[in-house]
Amino acid sequence: MKAAYLEQFGGPEVLQYGDLPDPVAGPGDVVVDVHAASVNAADWKFRAGQYARHDNIKFPQIPGRDFSGAISAVGSDVHDLKVGDDVFGVLNAGKEGTYCEKIAVKAAIIAKKPPALSHVDAAALALTGLTAIDSIENTLKLKRGETILIQGGAGGVAGFAIQLAKHIGARVITTTSAANRDYVRDLGADEIIDYTAQDFTQVVTGCDAVFDTVGDDVARKSFAVLKPGGRAAFIASGAQAPKPDRSDVTALRPPVPRSRAAMERVAALFAAGAIRPPAIKLYRLPQAADAHRLSESRHFRGKLVFQVR
Numbered sequence: 001m002k003a004a005y006l007e008q009f010g011g012p013e014v015l016q017y018g019d020l021p022d023p024v025a026g027p028g029d030v031v032v033d034v035h036a037a038s039v040n041a042a043d044w045k046f047r048a049g050q051y052a053r054h055d056n057i058k059f060p061q062i063p064g065r066d067f068s069g070a071i072s073a074v075g076s077d078v079h080d081l082k083v084g085d086d087v088f089g090v091l092n093a094g095k096e097g098t099y100c101e102k103i104a105v106k107a108a109i110i111a112k113k114p115p116a117l118s119h120v121d122a123a124a125l126a127l128t129g130l131t132a133i134d135s136i137e138n139t140l141k142l143k144r145g146e147t148i149l150i151q152g153g154a155g156g157v158a159g160f161a162i163q164l165a166k167h168i169g170a171r172v173i174t175t176t177s178a179a180n181r182d183y184v185r186d187l188g189a190d191e192i193i194d195y196t197a198q199d200f201t202q203v204v205t206g207c208d209a210v211f212d213t214v215g216d217d218v219a220r221k222s223f224a225v226l227k228p229g230g231r232a233a234f235i236a237s238g239a240q241a242p243k244p245d246r247s248d249v250t251a252l253r254p255p256v257p258r259s260r261a262a263m264e265r266v267a268a269l270f271a272a273g274a275i276r277p278p279a280i281k282l283y284r285l286p287q288a289a290d291a292h293r294l295s296e297s298r299h300f301r302g303k304l305v306f307q308v309r
């Protein structure tokens with residue numbers, strides 16, 4: 001099969017394109033002919049060696065965590081999916097490898113793709129949807145009538161989170177650069193702060209919740225906008241939430257477990273009209289280095305997706 005892969009960690013230029021062996025379906029696995037795979041920020045962090053325990057990594061390594069495609073083989077013990085089913089999902093935590101034409105994945109953590117959702121859109125919504133749902137619904141337990149600040153509104157996870165928070169009935173404040181103001185308004189944001197012109201800590205107060213997708217200083221400063229008893233969830237600050245600088249708020253790190261139920265929740269939110277796919281820039285696998293350069297710049301809108309087939 002064709003794949004974009006690494007023979008070493010490094011800059012975007014280490015991404016190569018060529019032939020690697022086809023995977024086989026082990027017990028409980030299906031092989032999926034990948035139609036689309038999305039670029040997530042985790043992919044360039046992985047490529048750069050930021051996640052690697054170098055002794056355990058064997059090259060070649062294929063990056064990529066989510067996909068949409070059609071099942072082409074079924075392993076033993078798989079009875080609920082069959083060859084020809086269109087499916088989408090996210091690889092198990094700690095696994096990479098969707099920038100390619102075929103993957104083997106546990107059947108139990110993937111779901112059928114709604115027919116009305118294209119493969120490209122399904123790939124774009126897979127890890128972003130899983131993460132936003134686990135953050136907004138399971139971790140922050142956001143409720144109707146609450147106010148949430150979502151940091152980084154034009155990104156993939158935050159764009160899903162804005163729509164989900166509005167679907168729940170919350171009031172949404174978000175941060176973005178001026179170029180993405182209309183984009184986040186269309187997603188449903190009630191109040192938009194241009195972070196290049198305004199310090200959010202000066203204009204936002206009394207939030208019930210914060211969802212930070214930006215990290216670093218933005219994450220650390222986010223505690224300031226919470227009301228007493230408020231809660232904040234962080235997905236761009238590593239494995240632990242930053243420690244709050246006040247004692248009357250809670251800092252949370254969503255665990256983002258993979259499951260078929262979570263993918264079915266993504267599909268159900270799409271089918272209900274609560275979530276629509278983000279803005280998407282398409283790439284082909286040989287352009288993986290270009291896609292990583294843009295992803296790593298952290299200034300684009302929505303999602304970058306490989307159209308594989």
Ligand SMILES: NC(=O)c1ccc[n+]([C@@H]2O[C@H](COP(=O)([O-])OP(=O)(O)OC[C@H]3O[C@@H](n4cnc5c(N)ncnc54)[C@H](OP(=O)(O)O)[C@@H]3O)[C@@H](O)[C@H]2O)c1
Pocket residue numbers: 040041042127128131151152153154155156157158175176177178179180195213214215218235236237255256295298299300301302
């Ligand atoms: N399981 C997990 O824990 C998990 C899963 C998915 C993602 N993540 C992490 O979550 C983070 C977000 O990922 P993502 O893919 O959604 O988006 P991303 O690619 O990391 O972010 C892109 C967006 O960030 C915005 N942005 C950059 N700096 C900003 C700032 N200072 N204030 C407000 N917005 C800013 C940009 O908008 P402008 O162009 O307008 O600046 C752009 O739209 C990443 O760190 C990723 O690794 C974690």
